[in-house]
Amino acid sequence: MSKKGxxxxxxxxxxxxxxxxxxxDGSAGPVLVRLAxxxxxxxxxxTDTGGSNGAGMRYEAEGGDPANAGxxxxxxFLEPVKEKHSWITYADLWTLAGVVAIKQMGxxxxxxxxxxxxxxxxxxxxxxxxxxxxxxGSDHLRWIFYRMGFNDQEIVALSGAHNLxxxxxxxxxxxxxxxxxxxxxxxxxxxxxxSLQWRKKTLKNGIEQxxxxxxxxxxxxxxxxxxxxxxxxxxxxxxxxxxxxxKDRFFEDFTKVFDKLVELGIQRDENxxxxxxxxxxxxxxx
Ligand code: CCH
Numbered sequence: 001m002s003k004k005g006x007x008x009x010x011x012x013x014x015x016x017x018x019x020x021x022x023x024x025d026g027s028a029g030p031v032l033v034r035l036a037x038x039x040x041x042x043x044x045x046x047t048d049t050g051g052s053n054g055a056g057m058r059y060e061a062e063g064g065d066p067a068n069a070g071x072x073x074x075x076x077f078l079e080p081v082k083e084k085h086s087w088i089t090y091a092d093l094w095t096l097a098g099v100v101a102i103k104q105m106g107x108x109x110x111x112x113x114x115x116x117x118x119x120x121x122x123x124x125x126x127x128x129x130x131x132x133x134x135x136x137g138s139d140h141l142r143w144i145f146y147r148m149g150f151n152d153q154e155i156v157a158l159s160g161a162h163n164l165x166x167x168x169x170x171x172x173x174x175x176x177x178x179x180x181x182x183x184x185x186x187x188x189x190x191x192x193x194x195s196l197q198w199r200k201k202t203l204k205n206g207i208e209q210x211x212x213x214x215x216x217x218x219x220x221x222x223x224x225x226x227x228x229x230x231x232x233x234x235x236x237x238x239x240x241x242x243x244x245x246x247k248d249r250f251f252e253d254f255t256k257v258f259d260k261l262v263e264l265g266i267q268r269d270e271n272x273x274x275x276x277x278x279x280x281x282x283x284x285x286x
Contacts (some may be wrong), residue, residue: 027183029101030165035074036098042126043264050126051265055090067131070171091116095262107185115274134224138233156239176222190244
């Protein structure tokens with residue numbers, strides 16, 4: 001047990017669980033990043049509902065959303081950290097784990113502040129269907145991400161997280177990794193989007209994705225229809241081109257946009273204290 005508020009101690013323990021030789025590509029990192037993203041990506045700016053505050057994914061209403069299939073692995077990885085540092089809220093732990101995982105996998109240092117609560121206000125529970133569907137195109141991406149308050153550049157920058165991890169047929173129905181080294185954060189995703197020939201493939205379960213079979217390495221890489229849409233829509237494509245040639249710019253923009261993602265729906269005063277949730281009692285002031 002660490003002292004309340006000792007986020008450094010929590011960071012260290014998250015970093016320690018990253019190495020998981022038995023799991024996927026040997027790292028808990030990618031699924032932790034996806035947990036952080038899905039905890040925050042339910043936000044709706046207009047009604048100020050959803051977002052990482054409240055950690056609603058612990059409950060069936062949100063956790064059982066088919067879009068969140070597989071994220072129980074991430075939550076299970078983090079449980080010993082929660083047990084050891086019981087003062088931390090799940091909402092803080094999940095977002096911090098994403099930030100630590102990105103750094104551990106060679107990505108940028110993303111600023112992160114704590115203070116989220118685990119209080120769930122039923123009237124603020126996000127309905128299902130707020131997370132993106134990989135089978136769709138650019139209109140869908142704009143509809144989903146504009147709702148959170150992101151613009152085209154931010155959509156493309158956030159999508160760069162698909163440098164990490166893989167799709168699992170028993171979770172989303174899609175299958176495979178986007179890049180050859182899916183536990184190393186880089187701009188490879190953008191480079192492959194532009195440099196390889198992607199052809200449509202229908203999987204055994206009837207789901208369509210894009211693939212590139214590389215004869216030399218004998219590996220098949222994949223892209224979701226939403227990933228391919230980023231190259232087909234001219235307003236998205238110019239950012240794909242920029243991030244493919246300028247890794248530093250990608251890291252810089254990704255840092256800003258991931259920070260914005262995990263802060264959606266959270267208001268802070270000048271000292272960084274959250275003002276729209278009651279930290280002591282774990283409830284909203286609303
Ligand atoms: Fe994603 N993502 N994502 N994604 N995602 C999947 C996996 C990961 C979409 C669909 C999928 C973001 C945006 C989108 C990660 C981070 C981010 C999967 C496979 C699908 C499908 C799930 C499975 O089968 O396990 C769609 C559509 C969008 C639209 O933009 C954003 C934004 C982020 C983070 C900033 C990461 C990481 C993974 C890998 C997870 C793993 O378990 O390896």
